[in-house]
Amino acid sequence: xxxxxxxxxxxxxxxxxxxxxxxxxxxxxxxxxxxxxxxxxxxxxxxxxxxxxxxxxxxxxxxxxxxxxxxxxxxxxxxxxxxxxxxxxxxxxxxxxxxxxxxxxxxxxxxxxxxxxxxxxxxxxxxxxxxxxxxxxxxxxxxxxxxxxxxxxxxxxxxxxxxxxxxxxxxxxxxxxxxxxxxxxxxxxxxxxxxxxxxxxxxxxxxxxxxxxxxxxxxxxxxxxxxxxxxxxxxxxxxxxxxxxxxxxxxxxxxxxxxxxxxxxxxxxxxxxxxxxxxxxxxxxxxxxxxxxxxxxxxxxxxxxxxxxxxxxxxxxxxxxxxxxxxxxxxxxxxxxxxxxxxxxxxxxxxxxxxxxxxxxxxxxxxxxxxxxxxxxxxxxxxxxxxxxxxxxxxxxxxxxxxxxxxxxxxxxxxxxxxxxxxxxxxxxxxxxxxxxxxxxxxxxxxxxxxxxxxxxxxxxxxxxxxxxxxxxxxxxxxxxxxxxxxxxxxxxxxxxxxxxxxxxxxxxxxxxxxxxxxxxxxxxxxxxxxxxxxxxxxxxxxxxxxxxxxxxxxxxxxxxxxxxxxxxxxxxxxxxxxxxxxxxxxxxxxxxxxxxxxxxxxxxxxxxxxxxxxxxxxxxxxxxxxxxxxxxxxxxxxxxxxxxxxxxxxxxxxxxxxxxxxxxxxxxxxxxxxxxxxxxxxxxxxxxxxxxxxxxxxxxxxxxxxxxxxxxxxxxxxxxxxxxxxxxxxxxxxxxxxxxxxxxxxxxxxxxxxxxxxxxxxxxxxxxxxxxxxxxxxxxxxxxxxxxxxxxxxxxxxxxxxxxxxxxxxxxxxxxxxxxxxxxxxxxxxxxxxxxxxxxxxxxxxxxxxxxxxxxxxxxxxxxxxxxxxxxxxxxxxxxxxxxxxxxxxxxxxxxxxxxxxxxxxxxxxxxxxxxxxxxxxxxxxxxxxxxxxxxxxxxx
Numbered sequence: 001x002x003x004x005x006x007x008x009x010x011x012x013x014x015x016x017x018x019x020x021x022x023x024x025x026x027x028x029x030x031x032x033x034x035x036x037x038x039x040x041x042x043x044x045x046x047x048x049x050x051x052x053x054x055x056x057x058x059x060x061x062x063x064x065x066x067x068x069x070x071x072x073x074x075x076x077x078x079x080x081x082x083x084x085x086x087x088x089x090x091x092x093x094x095x096x097x098x099x100x101x102x103x104x105x106x107x108x109x110x111x112x113x114x115x116x117x118x119x120x121x122x123x124x125x126x127x128x129x130x131x132x133x134x135x136x137x138x139x140x141x142x143x144x145x146x147x148x149x150x151x152x153x154x155x156x157x158x159x160x161x162x163x164x165x166x167x168x169x170x171x172x173x174x175x176x177x178x179x180x181x182x183x184x185x186x187x188x189x190x191x192x193x194x195x196x197x198x199x200x201x202x203x204x205x206x207x208x209x210x211x212x213x214x215x216x217x218x219x220x221x222x223x224x225x226x227x228x229x230x231x232x233x234x235x236x237x238x239x240x241x242x243x244x245x246x247x248x249x250x251x252x253x254x255x256x257x258x259x260x261x262x263x264x265x266x267x268x269x270x271x272x273x274x275x276x277x278x279x280x281x282x283x284x285x286x287x288x289x290x291x292x293x294x295x296x297x298x299x300x301x302x303x304x305x306x307x308x309x310x311x312x313x314x315x316x317x318x319x320x321x322x323x324x325x326x327x328x329x330x331x332x333x334x335x336x337x338x339x340x341x342x343x344x345x346x347x348x349x350x351x352x353x354x355x356x357x358x359x360x361x362x363x364x365x366x367x368x369x370x371x372x373x374x375x376x377x378x379x380x381x382x383x384x385x386x387x388x389x390x391x392x393x394x395x396x397x398x399x400x401x402x403x404x405x406x407x408x409x410x411x412x413x414x415x416x417x418x419x420x421x422x423x424x425x426x427x428x429x430x431x432x433x434x435x436x437x438x439x440x441x442x443x444x445x446x447x448x449x450x451x452x453x454x455x456x457x458x459x460x461x462x463x464x465x466x467x468x469x470x471x472x473x474x475x476x477x478x479x480x481x482x483x484x485x486x487x488x489x490x491x492x493x494x495x496x497x498x499x500x501x502x503x504x505x506x507x508x509x510x511x512x513x514x515x516x517x518x519x520x521x522x523x524x525x526x527x528x529x530x531x532x533x534x535x536x537x538x539x540x541x542x543x544x545x546x547x548x549x550x551x552x553x554x555x556x557x558x559x560x561x562x563x564x565x566x567x568x569x570x571x572x573x574x575x576x577x578x579x580x581x582x583x584x585x586x587x588x589x590x591x592x593x594x595x596x597x598x599x600x601x602x603x604x605x606x607x608x609x610x611x612x613x614x615x616x617x618x619x620x621x622x623x624x625x626x627x628x629x630x631x632x633x634x635x636x637x638x639x640x641x642x643x644x645x646x647x648x649x650x651x652x653x654x655x656x657x658x659x660x661x662x663x664x665x666x667x668x669x670x671x672x673x674x675x676x677x678x679x680x681x682x683x684x685x686x687x688x689x690x691x692x693x694x695x696x697x698x699x700x701x702x703x704x705x706x707x708x709x710x711x712x713x714x715x716x717x718x719x720x721x722x723x724x725x726x727x728x729x730x731x732x733x734x735x736x737x738x739x740x741x742x743x744x745x746x747x748x749x750x751x752x753x754x755x756x757x758x759x760x761x762x763x764x765x766x767x768x769x770x771x772x773x774x775x776x777x778x779x780x781x782x783x784x785x786x787x788x789x790x791x792x793x794x795x796x797x798x799x800x801x802x803x804x805x806x807x808x809x810x811x812x813x814x815x816x817x818x819x820x821x822x823x824x825x826x827x828x829x830x831x832x833x834x835x836x837x838x839x840x841x842x843x844x845x846x847x848x849x850x851x852x853x854x855x856x857x858x859x860x861x862x863x864x865x866x867x868x869x870x871x872x873x874x875x876x877x878x879x880x881x882x883x884x885x886x887x888x889x890x891x892x893x894x895x896x897x898x899x900x901x902x903x904x905x906x907x908x909x910x911x912x913x914x915x916x917x918x919x920x921x922x923x924x925x926x927x928x929x930x931x932x933x934x935x936x937x938x939x940x941x942x
Contacts, residue, residue: 033608045712054137085329093348110178111175117792122176123149123150125343133335148172151167154201160190177350195301217315223354243264280351286307288303321355330345372445403434404595415815475573480604509649517530518657529655530553532686543634546633546641550630551630552631558806608652624648629756635689644760645757656742657742661684661745694748711907719735722895760803780793791820853920856920874915878913878927881895882908889913
């Protein structure tokens with residue numbers, strides 16, 4: 001196949017990343033593309049990436065686009081000796097046509113082998129056995145593809161010392177996804193080792209530096225941009241008639257059939273139009289480099305590998321992109337003696353194409369419905385445990401939210417539901433409503449119908465069904481009975497332990513010490529408590545002046561998360577653990593009530609058994625199994641002097657609401673009626689002093705703590721603007737947010753628990769299970785809410801194993817990574833669901849339109865009485881909420897997105913906005929940022 005002289009010199013393999021990202025990079029202004037050249041006669045874009053540059057070119061100011069080449073020469077002419085190449089050019093598909101000769105090898109490629117994505121190095125062509133010297137006749141053998149010998153790259157594998165033989169594979173051209181132009185000039189084993197190390201680093205960086213929620217947002221953004229571009233007007237697309245016409249121009253049935261098939265494949269994966277749906281790892285890498293600051297630390301190889309991994313994961317999990325394999329065009333064979341050698345290969349470079357939304361949703365929903373139907377038995381019972389895909393879990397999560405009354409679209413109409421939910425309900429022949437969603441969940445076994453005796457006292461949509469499978473409910477009820485008996489037995493053992501120094505069931509007996517549990521008034525299950533212990537009773541040697549040891553107790557749920565739970569007659573605790581895995585975290589913001597991490601009966605069994613003030617008994621006397629952090633705080637500096645973790649038994653803590661605790665702290669001793677209440681206040685005073693000293697030092701020394709404090713301050717100010725003080729709740733629901741003294745005690749105590757526990761695990765050099773984006777550097781907590789978050793239960797198990805030598809061997813880094821993945825996927829389910837509902841201008845007020853209209857009416861009255869509704873400028877003060885340029889209008893309490901902002905508004909930033917549109921009847925308000933501040937009297941808004 002003919003080549004131009006410049007092709008031989010530059011050996012260019014061509015890509016065409018989609019235009020929107022290249023335009024965003026402003027390639028023409030890149031001062032670092034010193035090796036690029038342009039041809040004024042062409043606007044085609046090709047890429048070349050030099051491995052040496054990629055390995056060393058890691059400075060922040062140098063862009064990934066420095067590897068982009070612009071080339072104008074057309075390799076294939078109408079007189080080309082390869083008739084298939086001529087057809088490809090006539091089809092306008094030659095932008096991705098590449099030719100590989102023996103001299104070009106080895107080359108790096110993305111592959112699909114063994115059912116998964118692989119990175120490999122193509123080292124050699126292999127001629128098929130069917131092709132012999134006697135069979136070659138002219139160009140007839142051009143349409144028979146050769147095989148490829150590939151060295152697969154495994155992340156973190158030692159190729160130099162362990163050898164490479166076991167990693168060689170023979171693949172066909174259809175297993176190739178994308179060929180990268182990485183010229184390999186050094187030893188193949190050494191280069192495989194380099195790629196292996198870079199791939200391991202890229203995988204680690206994706207987990208640690210880029211939260212999965214951000215990766216999910218990035219991939220969704222790319223998907224939407226491609227779909228918009230592919231649906232744009234003016235697109236030219238190969239039609240079936242075009243394919244038939246072009247294929248018919250060839251001579252011979254074999255040629256015609258081959259050309260017809262390759263053109264059909266090209267059209268299918270989006271190669272046949274000016275606005276195709278194909279995307280490459282390079283495009284994702286560019287998007288990563290333009291995003292999070294953490295990505296600035298990635299090398300360019302790591303960026304490309306990260307892009308490839310993200311695309312492969314998205315396709316594997318039933319996501320937005322699907323693999324578009326490289327398409328074989330022709331081959332070049334040569335007779336050498338009695339053998340036939342493969343001299344070259346021409347193909348259309350593949351990638352990943354964006355799946356149509358309806359096709360994607362429909363396919364996933366139909367598979368989900370099919371699995372649910374095949375799981376049913378004729379007698380109404382179900383088969384064994386179902387294995388659900390990631391897409392199934394996403395659909396079931398959305399069905400659960402719909403079943404609990406949440407609107408998944410912008411209004412109540414069925415056609416506005418999420419596509420996958422609508423398709424799933426339709427495939428199951430169920431109505432598109434909360435009732436239909438409940439029936440679907442029962443059908444797949446995620447929910448179960450209630451018995452007649454359980455229906456009494458229930459109403460509405462929850463009257464007929466329980467949001468748990470029958471197996472999970474059975475296990476939860478059995479756990480409750482087991483815990484009841486165990487608490488009673490432990491109480492008897494503690495009552496006989498007069499000195500309190502004897503360990504009971506391997507736990508320290510702290511039942512003689514008082515404890516306080518502060519939570520919301522509506523809290524059903526309490527999982528944390530606080531107390532103090534005199535230093536003199538512990539025998540610990542700490543700095544003089546620390547009279548008390550601060551104790552933070554968390555409910556012990558380690559039985560659920562143990563690697564091998566102890567066998568229990570009649571039930572298996574693994575069922576509850578898997579249930580917690582599938583849900584990930586509790587949700588309390590649904591109209592028909594909460595969706596808990598585990599069934600309420602199980603949470604009740606594991607939660608702290610509390611008592612009310614002035615109450616000595618609360619039913620059968622019992623004790624609580626806890627995981628207790630003890631810590632000494634320097635009263636002068638606020639630093640942590642010493643800390644540790646213990647398995648403990650504590651008494652029933654005194655249950656106080658946030659309001660009760662705040663009121664008690666603010667009252668004087670003369671106002672307190674009983675000795676028990678005076679003791680409680682004294683205990684709170686000691687606890688508050690220690691925690692306040694620690695928090696003050698924490699804010700001085702930790703940037704993440706300061707950022708979190710700023711966010712909380714803004715949330716409090718926004719809540720005061722948007723929620724009437726008479727309807728303000730203490731649990732943060734419905735936009736409420738308070739920071740009373742009671743709230744601050746609990747907040748500081750749980751922050752301290754997370755920080756100290758993290759430090760202890762780091763000192764022990766143990767891996768820490770965390771959800772992405774909740775690391776210590778971001779102010780995330782650790783192990784503080786095991787009844788509400790799956791990852792906290794796993795963290796508690798790791799802490800007990802590492803620090804208390806209980807519960808089996810510590811988790812490995814791989815096991816922690818798997819737990820992180822489960823927790824992050826659950827968090828993404830919530831985030832993605834919430835983002836899917838952001839169709840209206842002000843989502844937070846969609847369910848309370850009357851309240852919004854009242855606020856807008858107040859604003860309209862203000863304009864009418866001060867400047868008039870027809871004035872061009874209607875300026876009001878506002879404050880940024882820190883959420884996508886959303887602001888709250890001061891004194892009015894209306895939330896709205898602010899137009900005209902360059903970049904993003906800082907959280908809590910005070911600004912002035914101009915109201916450009918105000919329609920009270922429709923509840924519509926549009927605003928834009930005022931660049932120059934004006935003098936406004938706030939009192940006019942009151």
